[in-house]
Amino acid sequence: MQQVIDFIIRKKDVVIYIVLLLFSLTMIVNSNYFHKSKTLIIFNNITNYTFEKFTFFNEYFELKKLNSDLFEENLLLKSEIEKTIKYKNIDSLKTSKFKYKNARIISNSLSSFKNQIIINKGSKEGLKKEMGVINANGVVGIIKRTSQNYSTIMSLLNTDIKINAKVKRTNNFGTLEWNGEDINFLSLNDIPETANIRVGDSIVTGGMSLIFPEGINIGIVSKVNSYNLEKNKLNQTTKTNQNIKLKSRENYLNIEVKLHSDMGKLNNVYIIESMFIEEFNRIKENG
Structure with a gap:
C-alpha cells in the first residue's frame, strides 16, 4: 500500500491531469445530449467488440476439441473400412458384415x-x-432393450456383461468381465497360464460373437496374475466361496485390463448392426 502512495506522490502531476481530464469529459458528455449519445455508442461498440472476441476464442477452443474428437472417430471408421477392404477378396460376406x-x-x-x-x-x-x-x-457396451425412441445399453461397467476379447499380440482369446470395483479396469479371464501375456499388450474384440467386429480396441494389459497364486492367498484367509471360484480357474491367468474409454466422459457413440447375427444365433442354438 505504501508503494502505491509513494507512486502517486511521485507522479502527482500526471494523476491530477488524468483526474481533471476524466472530470472534464464527464461534464461535457452529461451536459450535451449529442456527446452523450456518441459516447454511449462508442462504449457499446467497444463492449460488443470485446465480447465478440472473447466468444470467438472460446468457440475456437471448443471447436478445436470437437475437431480432435471427430478426427479420432474418423480414424476409427477408416480403420474399419480398411479392414473390410483387406478381406474383401477372401471373405464371402464381403463389405456387408456390419453397418x-x-x-x-x-x-x-x-x-x-x-x-x-x-x-x-x-x-x-x-x-x-x-x-x-x-x-x-x-467398446462401450451392448444394447439391452429398446423403445421407439430410446435404447438402454448394458455398460462395460455392468457385472452381467461378458465380451469376447483377445490379446492382439498373441491371439489368445478370453472373456472380458467387470468385477464391480474400479471403473477404469476390467478382467480378462479364461486365458491359460502358458500364454505369454505382457503388461502393455493391447486387448481387442475377438470377433467370435458377431456383436462386434474383430479388432475393436478395448484397453491394455495393466497387470498379469496367476489364479493359483491368488488361491494360495485365499487359503490362508479361509474365504470358501471365492476359493471355489478360483479352483475352477486353476492354471489360468487373471489379467487386469485398463480401458481405453473413460466411461465417465462418454458423449457420442456408434451402434453396430451385424447383418448376419440372427442367422449365426440360429445355427448356434441348433447345435
Missing part, C-alpha cells in the same frame, strides 16, 4: 454394479437388442 449408426448419450450411470447407458435412438431407427456400441476409443 454403423451414430447416437448421443443422454444418461450414464457409474455408481452401481449394473450400470446402464441410455441413448437418444431406438427401434424407430432400426436399433435392436444385442447390438454392439462403441465410441472413438473402443
